[in-house]
Amino acid sequence: MNIIINIPVALKSIRNHFSPKIIGEVNDVYIKIVKILGEKVPLHNHVNEDELFYILEGALEMEIENNPPFQMNKGDLYIVKRGVNHKVSSHNECHLMLIENKTALHTGEVSVEITKSIKEQK
Amino acid sequence: MNIIINIPVALKSIRNHFSPKIIGEVNDVYIKIVKILGEKVPLHNHVNEDELFYILEGALEMEIENNPPFQMNKGDLYIVKRGVNHKVSSHNECHLMLIENKTALHTGEVSVEITKSIKEQK
Numbered sequence: 559m560n561i562i563i564n565i566p567v568a569l570k571s572i573r574n575h576f577s578p579k580i581i582g583e584v585n586d587v588y589i590k591i592v593k594i595l596g597e598k599v600p601l602h603n604h605v606n607e608d609e610l611f612y613i614l615e616g617a618l619e620m621e622i623e624n625n626p627p628f629q630m631n632k633g634d635l636y637i638v639k640r641g642v643n644h645k646v647s648s649h650n651e652c653h654l655m656l657i658e659n660k661t662a663l664h665t666g667e668v669s670v671e672i673t674k675s676i677k678e679q680k
Numbered sequence: 681m682n683i684i685i686n687i688p689v690a691l692k693s694i695r696n697h698f699s700p701k702i703i704g705e706v707n708d709v710y711i712k713i714v715k716i717l718g719e720k721v722p723l724h725n726h727v728n729e730d731e732l733f734y735i736l737e738g739a740l741e742m743e744i745e746n747n748p749p750f751q752m753n754k755g756d757l758y759i760v761k762r763g764v765n766h767k768v769s770s771h772n773e774c775h776l777m778l779i780e781n782k783t784a785l786h787t788g789e790v791s792v793e794i795t796k797s798i799k800e801q802k
Contacts, residue, residue, distance in 0.1 A: 562750070563757045565734075582759050584730045585781045587709050589757070608706045612687075628684070635685045635711070637704050657779065659707045 565591065565614060569653050576672035578656060578664065578679045590656040590679065594618060597647040602666030607659040609638045616652035621645050687713065687736060691775050698794035700778060700786065700801045712778040712801065716740060719769040724788030729781040731760045738774035743767050 563581050568591055572579055575595045582589040591614070601623060611618065612635045620636060621627040623643035630636055638644045665673045685703050691713055694701055698721065700714040713736070723745060733740065734757045742758060743749040745765035752758055760766045787795045 561758075562752060564753075565755045565757060567755075582732060582757060584709060584732045584759060584779050585762075587706060587779070589732065589779070606707075610704060610706045610711065630684060631686075633687045633689075635687060635704060636683075637706060640707075657706050657709070657711070 565655070569593070569614070575651070577674055580676075580679045583660070586659055586661075587657055588660050588662075588679075590658070592654050592656060594646060594648045594652045594654060595650070598670070598672045599645045599647065600665060600668045600670050601643050601645045602668040603641050603643045604658070604662045604666050606640050607662035608640050609644075609662065610655075610657035611636050611638070611646070612655040612657070614653040614655055616648060616650055618652045618654065619647045619649070621647075687777070691715070691736070697773075699796055702798075702801045705782070708781055708783075709779055710782050710784075710801075712780070714776050714778060716768060716770045716774045716776060717772070720792070720794045721767045721769060722787060722790045722792050723765050723767045724790040725760075725763050725765045726780070726784045726788050728762050729784035730762050731766075731784060732777075732779035733758050733760070733768070734777040734779070736775040736777055738770060738772055740774045740776065741769045741771070743769075 575593050578590040578592040580588045613630050613632050618630045697715050697717045700712040702710045702712050704711040735752050735754050740752045
């Protein structure tokens with residue numbers, strides 16, 4: 559039998575920023591939580607995978623290539639469609655839920671300091 | 681370009697209980713929100729689809745066949761694996777996020793008064 563995961567409690571166990579943690583799987587997608595602080599995510603895309611961002615705490619700056627950046631606040635949900643270049647940052651710590659296909663690479667085809675493999679997200 | 685969905689605002693537009701509303705899609709899964717009040721969901725399963733329950737407001741009674749029922753509270757997340765008989769109910773109004781494959785039927789192979797087609801969930 560599965561266990562109940564309490565999201566606020568699970569967030570407390572995450573110490574590093576930009577380090578997604580897989581907390582569940584629903585068929586072909588992973589459910590992840592992550593803490594963001596600052597500007598370390600490069601512009602990237604996931605060729606075949608949509609990516610859902612749901613704000614649990616704080617505010618996130620979302621930038622879609624060739625569009626003005628916009629702010630997402632607690633309770634907001636936004637889906638970046640596959641192939642769309644995007645990056646996220648935050649002025650203060652922001653807590654997110656991410657939903658994306660298991661095949662999605664953390665920072666797309668771009669590999670930077672913060673890039674984590676799926677193994678590192680477990 | 682997609683639009684931001686604010687979940688608390690989206691919940692205000694839902695008037696009927698047991699009537700899931702699709703608010704987004706991530707590859708092969710739908711993201712839904714739903715309000716539950718009372719005991720109208722029959723014991724059912726989804727043969728090929730896992731189903732994620734995330735409590736946004738209130739408390740949910742979760743019953744997995746042959747196991748003691750348990751309560752889920754705000755911030756709790758639980759995944760019912762494919763093929764597992766389950767039902768949910770609540771004493772007071774409970775708001776949920778559901779994540780499940782697009783092929784999942786609302787109440788599995790069981791059709792009852794509250795059963796909604798995918799078309800009715802859009």
